[in-house]
Amino acid sequence: QKEVEQDPGPLSVPEGAIVSxxxxxxxxxxxxxxxxxxxxxxxPELLMYTYSSGNKEDGRFTAQVDKSSKYxxxxxxxxxxxxxxxxxxxxSVDAGGTSYGKLTFGQGTILTVHP
Amino acid sequence: xxxxxxxxxxxxxxxxxxxxxxxxxxxxxxYMYWYRQDPGMGLKLIYYSVGAGITDKGEVPNGYNVSRxxxxxxxxxxxxxxxxxxxxxxxxxxxxxxxxFFGQGTRLTVV
Numbered sequence: 105q106k107e108v109e110q111d112p113g114p115l116s117v118p119e120g121a122i123v124s125x126x127x128x129x130x131x132x133x134x135x136x137x138x139x140x141x142x143x144x145x146x147x148p149e150l151l152m153y154t155y156s157s158g159n160k161e162d163g164r165f166t167a168q169v170d171k172s173s174k175y176x177x178x179x180x181x182x183x184x185x186x187x188x189x190x191x192x193x194x195x196s197v198d199a200g201g202t203s204y205g206k207l208t209f210g211q212g213t214i215l216t217v218h219p
Numbered sequence: 220x221x222x223x224x225x226x227x228x229x230x231x232x233x234x235x236x237x238x239x240x241x242x243x244x245x246x247x248x249x250y251m252y253w254y255r256q257d258p259g260m261g262l263k264l265i266y267y268s269v270g271a272g273i274t275d276k277g278e279v280p281n282g283y284n285v286s287r288x289x290x291x292x293x294x295x296x297x298x299x300x301x302x303x304x305x306x307x308x309x310x311x312x313x314x315x316x317x318x319x320f321f322g323q324g325t326r327l328t329v330v
Contacts, residue, residue, distance in 0.1 A: 112259050138318070147223075147309055147321035148262070190255055192261060205313055206277065209261035 106204040107131050109211025110193050119219050123180040127193035127210045130174065134208070137169050140176045143189045152178065160191075179182070183217045188215050221245050223292040224318030225322035232300040232329045240325050247310050248320075250313045251293040252277075253285065255306040256324075263307060268293055298327045 110127045125139075136155055140148035152167040154160045154176075160167045168177040175197075180187055193210040207209055225320040226241045245249065249270045254262040254277075264277030268287040282304055284296040293312075297304060307326050 110261070110263075144323070145326075147323045149321070150318045153318060153319075181317075194262075205315070205319070206252070206264055207262070207319060209263075211259055211261045216289060 105131055107208050108193065108210045109196060111213055112211045114214040114216065116216045116218065117183055118196055119183060119185060119217055121183050121217070122177075123183050123187070123190075125178040125191050125193075125213050125215070127176050128137075128174055129176075129195055129208075131173065131195075131197075131208070132171075133197045135198065136196045137167070138194040138207070139165075140192040140194055140209075140219050142192060143181075145188075153189060156166055183215075185211045185217050185219055223310055223312055223320050223322035225325050226274070226309075228323065229326045230328070231296075232327065233327060234270060234300060234302065236300050237296070237298050239325075240297075240302065240310075240321060240327075242290050242293045242295070242307055244293075244310075244312040244320070245291065245319065246312060247290060248312035248317075249290070250315070251287065252311045252318075252319070253293070254309045254311065255279065256309060257306050265295065265308075281296045293296050297327075302311070302329050305329045 139152040142148045157171045165179045166179040189213045192212045194207045223244045252267045266285040268274045307313040310322045311319045
């Protein structure tokens, strides 16, 4: 079983739709949860970063963490064509302690928002 | 502010050739990482370093070597290139309580 599972999609939605991206994980030691956005032929860029269970909102983006279910989500409201990218969930045990902040990634979900 | 810079951007290697992927960061980060990304597979950790002179293996280290002689540079060495090493390679760096910053990647094809 992979430590982090993410539906690779692809996911295609019309502009203005609400998008839901999800990851499950098996390692209960993960404490830090991230969503990265990766445009074609570019490096990943951090989109959202959460530590605790609950919701975190930033503009059109909401990250949700449920540690009891080992499940994280990213919601995109009013999706735009510029949101078309690959979205990667990532997790780490610590931010620089004994695991040295190493990230474990999901497979990535390819999202296309069409006008 | 350059961030994390990787060179080259693209490279085609023949089986058995060797090469070094360069990575440099100007943020004075202690932690540096090399990941590879294969289609539909996310990013997998190859090697990492917690400071100059200190390196350790990640999840998929076979066929690679690294060194960290300075804080800024973390080169990745392929000694005997194999088709299985065809991938996109990303270098990243971070400080203890910051996000990880990624380079733009090196797209490597081994034929």
